[in-house]
Amino acid sequence: MNANLARPQGAGTLRFAALLATYMQSANLPLPNAVLRFIQGSLSMTDDQAGWVFTSYLAASAITMPVAQWLAGRYGLKRVYQAALAFFVLGLLLATVATTPLEFVGARIIQGLASGVLAPLSMAISMETLPLEKRAKFGATWTAIVLLGIVSGPSIGGWVSEHFGWRPIFYISLPLSAFIFLVMALLLAEKKAEQRPSFDFFGFGSFTLALISLQMLLDRGERLDWFASTEIWLEAAGCALGLYLFAVHLLSKKVHFLNKRLFKDRNFVLSTIIFFAVGFVLLSTMALTSPMLDEILGYPPDTTGSLTIPRGVGLVGAFLLMGRVPERFDRRLFVAIGVAVVIYANWLMLGYSPLMDWSPVAIAGAIQGIGIGILMPSLTKIAFSTLDPKLRPEGTGFFNLSRVYGSTLGVAIVQIFFFNNTQAMHLALVSHLTPYRAAAHAAPMSLQALAGLNEMITGQAAFIAVVDQFKLLMVAMLVVSPLVVFLRKPVPTN
Known part of the structure; x- marks a missing residue:
């Protein structure tokens, strides 16, 4: 066109x-x-x-x-x-x-x-x-x-x-x-x-094979008991084969749907990795917070949905304000600030409690939104400031895809750890209900009372598991935070 x-x-x-x-x-x-x-x-x-x-x-x-x-x-x-x-x-x-x-x-x-x-x-x-x-x-x-x-x-x-x-x-x-x-x-x-x-259909096909296989493995693994299932082995093999074919194709062919020259620009590569982590954190946080409010704490759907508004206001507001920052300010500083603010927001989420009201969720969400709103435009500026203008259209597509890939894998991974942690915490809590716990065994309990007790324990275990996933998201941002040091000072884009 x-x-x-x-x-x-x-x-x-x-x-x-x-x-x-x-x-x-x-x-x-x-x-x-x-x-x-x-x-x-x-x-x-x-x-x-x-x-x-x-x-x-x-x-x-x-x-x-x-x-x-x-x-x-x-x-x-x-x-x-x-x-x-x-x-x-x-x-x-x-x-x-x-x-x-x-x-x-x-x-x-x-x-x-x-x-x-x-x-x-x-x-x-x-x-x-x-x-x-x-x-x-x-x-x-x-x-x-x-x-x-x-x-x-x-x-x-x-x-x-x-x-x-x-x-x-x-x-x-x-x-x-x-x-x-x-x-x-x-x-x-x-x-x-x-x-x-x-269009490089072979490169696209091998990359897609790896992506689909990995996604199926993560989504189906918990249900099928992981590598005890033939399906999971086939999906793992498909992922490995797709990655191998794509890597060989990338190294041996001059023309493919991802230009090798993109990966020679340090700023673009490091910014893309951090952007991947942003996608990993943003949607995964939302995928955890709403079910926590709705299913565990019993908030109605309209209240649960409304508590995403502070994150949105902070994110979009900070994003638009960053567009007014003069060019003379080094964007690496804003990347560092954005990463720090997101980490701090996830640290606040570790303090969530079943006894809290809605305000901690609104405050942590708003702070996380502000951090991501600072981080995203700053990363974009750095990623493309040193990239060859001829590569920018292709680079833009891959840069945005990194956020989508991060969100896809992030949601799948936190779901896996959530279910595993819920089961582990449920067993840990139940292990304390011994005959010596008078509160639980003061009198013979009916089946209805036992079901209620189990539901209460399951809710407590699920809440602890959710908080553990916020810790996982905080660690993800901590892991990529040192990359900020290796970014080069951006130059004005053409």
């Missing part, structure tokens, strides 16, 4: 629709977060399957995101965009009629596949409606909208579910999708690449 296309008629409306699609697809990722208890109950979904609600969407979008531009160049931007939008609506409708966990997860996969195409193409459409001199700064606006969708999705889902049930949360996007489809049909001109674009 030609980067110097003239601004189409109705450029403002077209850009608004593209940004609305960006918000919609990012908000639908965490939309069920505050209502997992109701989704699990109505679909007979087990606790380990609840994590699939997020990982299926993320993994699917990570698969289609790298190929979105090729599809648009090969088959036409308008045609591919409208097809992705229709596919997204199909996923929404299937989610509302799902009656089993697999049907619901399948609907989420369809949404994720469409989302991976909509996100980069929405940005491309928005960029083409802007004058050349304004395109360089537009990336910050687009990222802010993505983040706004991620942090506001649970509050929207919680409010709708409290008043209308969980299935209507997916109906919200239907009129938005219809509006976006109509605007694109009327105002977006069809565009294809002047020459048939090439």
Whole structure:
């Protein structure tokens, strides 16, 4: 596609629709977060399957995101965009009629596949409606909208579910999708690449094989008792084979979908690793906090969703303020500050208690949001300041993918440790209920009383396990924090 296309008629409306699609697809990722208890109950979904609600969407979008531009160049931007939008609506409708966990997860996969195409193409459409001199700064606006969708999705889902049930949360996007489809049909001109674009399908396929196999291994391992299962061995073998083929292909071929020159820029590589950790922490924290409030502490869905708002305000507010920081200030300092603030926020989460009210959650969430809001634009500035301008489009795609990969693996890993820790803590707490504990054995206990006692112990064990996962997320940021020292001072971008 030609980067110097003239601004189409109705450029403002077209850009608004593209940004609305960006918000919609990012908000639908965490939309069920505050209502997992109701989704699990109505679909007979087990606790380990609840994590699939997020990982299926993320993994699917990570698969289609790298190929979105090729599809648009090969088959036409308008045609591919409208097809992705229709596919997204199909996923929404299937989610509302799902009656089993697999049907619901399948609907989420369809949404994720469409989302991976909509996100980069929405940005491309928005960029083409802007004058050349304004395109360089537009990336910050687009990222802010993505983040706004991620942090506001649970509050929207919680409010709708409290008043209308969980299935209507997916109906919200239907009129938005219809509006976006109509605007694109009327105002977006069809565009294809002047020459048939090439794409490294072998590299993409091997990388995708490794990603899918690893995700399946993490999602299914706990249920299948890990390597006692033939399926887990096959998934581990698929992951190893995919990584091996991709590494050999990367080292032996000159042309592939990830340019080797990207990995020669120290700032880009280190910033991408830290950005991966940001994705690991952000969505995993949300995936832990909402179920903690909803299932363990018994908060209603609208309150659970509302407690994500402080994180969103802090994140988006800090992100926008960073755009006003003068160029003369060294962004490495802000990266260090952002990492420190995120670590501090996760440290505050270690003090959560079953006896607390909502304020510690709001305060820790707001502080974490501020830290990530400082960190993300600073990392972006550093990552691309020393990168060859010719590599920036490809680098942007991989940089954003690192956050998605981090979120996908982060949610899967914290789910694994959560269930293991819950079982371990349950056994530890039960071991203290001996005949010598008079409070538990003052009189013969009925089955109903024993069930209530077990439920109380399970809740205590689950709460301790959740707090342990916040410690894991804090450690993840501590591990990448030394990388800040090795960043080079950024230079002004072209």
